[in-house]
Amino acid sequence: MPLQRAYTFSDFILPVLAMCAVVAASNILVQYPFNHFGLGEVLTFGAFTYPIAFLVNDLSNRRFGPQFARTVVYAGFIIAVVLSIWLATPRIAIASGTAFLCAQLLDITVFSKLRQLTWWKAPFASAVFGSILDTLLFFSIAFAAQFAWIDAATGQADSSLAMLVPFFGKEIPLWMSLGFGDLMVKVVMAMVMLVPYGAILAIFAPAIYSANRNSK
Template sequence: MTRQHLPGILAMAAIVVASNILVQFLFGQWLTWGAFTYPFAFLVTDVMNRVYGAAAARKVVFAGFVVGVICSLIGTRIMGEFGPLVTLRIALGSGFAFLTAQLLDVAIFDRLRNGSWWRAPLASTLVGSSVDTAIFFTVAFSASLQALEPANDVSWAGEVLPLLGVGPLVPLWVSLGFADWLVKLSLALIALVPFKMIVSWALHDKRPA
């Protein structure tokens, strides 16, 4: 760990903390405000990967994972209207999804780093975001995994409704996950702009005078 990695670690920690707070606040019917902050974790990982390499990116990912675990532990101690803000299934889903998706992002980016500048960040983020969404919402809300936390009633998430209110009939959690996934995909495209800018600045700053 070097001082050069500290900005990435702090940025990742800030995104994880902000997302854990903002996920408590709804945005419309299908999303929370956290859906708009969390995807930028992939931006931080990709910038670190491009500028400092895969090993540095993994260090930032593990730092973010530790911060996420701490946030989950705090959340289990805070009681909301319907119980703890963070249940065991949400904690497991969040941690497993974050670590798996981010490390997958690092591996894919590293494999594609010698292609066009946009190819590695876009492909790694799209795949990582998709895996992240699938793991989190399945672990946290799928009725098939009720045995993970029998005392936690998530039957509300299994209510069968039209997908996003207009599509085929699916469990509510599928609509929530699909909406979250669409936001991640949109932000993956938008994030290419700051990715290019930050990487250009960082690589220029690393060049010897």
């Protein structure tokens, strides 16, 4: 999969649709706590789906380069925000759009700087850094009391999750606890996503995979 300077509209269809599907699903699922194994106060279902966006982004970057990946992110951002407004609350849509755009652009930057290293380092590092920024932006905007004005301005009930919950012997706002749990899962999912990433790279770009797998 060598980098290409010229690409067609059809090249964008699959990655943009994949981005939109992941973000739309995550916007819905992040509103539902993972009420299993006592993790209802530290985890939401959205943590299991959102990391797929980094896989789509990294494969686009690897196949066509950072400029193409940024275009996919911008297109996915616009469509995802529209879908988020329809499927979720305005506050969730704003939080999702802001976090998505910033995190995915950071992912592209980190991936591009590390793309010549061992095949797994660029996608893993970029996903981890992107996940940290995404979690911080999304959970603070979507659920911190400081952003309750968004609900008020859009005629919605306050959706802040500011109630205190136990956290390693202390108490912190629920949104922080949920954010921490989601980030931990996103890091694990970043490792899991290396499996399909490596498989796709080995099948469709064996030269790149072979050249990079033993790099330092």
